[in-house]
Amino acid sequence: MPQSAPFDLQLPSAAWLRNAGAAGVALALHAIVLGLLLAQWSVHAPPAPQVRTLTTQLIALAPPAPPAPPQPEVSAPPPVPVEPLPPVVAPTPDPRIEQRQLEQAALARKRVEQREIEQQRQRDLEQVQRRQAEEQARQRVQAQQLAQQRQQAEAAAERARQAELAAASRPYQPIAKEAPDYPDRALDKGIEGDCTVRYRVSPQGRVEDPQVVGDCHPLFVRPSLAAARTFRYQPRLVDGQAVAVPDVKNTFHYRIE
Template identity: 50%
Template sequence: MTSLTLQQPMWPALREHGSALAIAVALHAGAAWLLFSLSHTPELPAPAAQVIQTQLVQLPAPEPVVAAPTVVESAPVAPVPKPQPTVQAPPVEDAALALKRVQQQERRERKQREESERREQLARDEKAREAREQAQRLAAARDTEAARQAATAKARAEADAASRQYLPIAKEAPDYPQRALDRHIEGECMVAYTVDPSGRVTDPQVVGNCHPLFVKPSLAAAKRFRYQPRLINGQAVSVHNVRNKFTYEIR
């Protein structure tokens, strides 16, 4: 605050121009009040303003002097910046606890990964073991089947060696009867007989229709047949009702 004091040497001027000075002061005060009213914004709170106060000191005089009203001038105040929130660093203990929690979380995650990998490895090992066992079972089944087939073949071979069918060894065609040639007679003759254990033909007989001229040469030819004897359990046996058809054609 600034205080202005009128000294005694200014008294004659004030006395002469007192009225004019009072009017001027009143006009300035009114103008200041009008400007203050127009510039005043009711919505905003009145900021703390720096006040300049001027005070007139009146000395005793024979004539009264009208004191000028006190003029209060307000100066704009720069807006105060909004304080920024200050971020305080966490205490050392909080940082240590956070680090410990992070480390514990990492250990838990690592343990979970290891457990998952262990389970997956166990599953792979189990599948590999099952595959090996399956392969071993298949190999054993193949070996068993191969052994069974080999045993069956061996038994069949032994059975074939011990038991076999009779097989013809020698067969000769009969002689064509001259009388039938002269008469241009053709035909067929079926002969049934028995093959004895020595492979010879016994008891030949004509079966069915046969021209009389073909009976004798057919029976004679059948008696000359020779067979490999039939074996049953290594023993030669006779085979009955063996048949052979003789065909007579003139060419």
């Protein structure tokens, strides 16, 4: 005899569950709305409506402006996708590069120090040269002053020497000269003429060895020689010593007035 199958209990489907949930939500919303209406319900009579008077006034309006032409719509460009930047990774310093950088910095510092030393040396050299130039200029000025003083001293000494020479050396100067006597015979005969006498002036200023030179009338020879012997001169001085003066000439002029 065949056995009957056991009673199977079937569970509700998913669609049935969704419909049941929606119905429950709708009932809950209706219940909430009904509760709100009951809470706001009033038993008092509504107030009488107030009568209001409406006043109208005719107003002329300006004609409406023509509508502006529609502007074309500018569509925004589509956004450009921005790719995310890769994370920045700090590079690992290379010890050799750091060592090279330190060496370059030390070399640059050494060059700067050397340049400062050279500049200081150049300034010291320029200062020494400037001092030497000032000293040379001062020495030149002193030399010029000494040369001027020496020239002035030499000029003064030369003037003094010339003065001494002038005082010690002077030419002979006549002190006394007497005119000869006109011969009577020449005067009686109306004879006129010139007679030149040459002589030597001694260191004492006296006339020595007078002689007639040139054309001289015989009547004028004796009075001319006699007059020449009476002449007196201031002696010539050479280095303070009186010396004789040879070949001194004097011409006598015989004229009848």
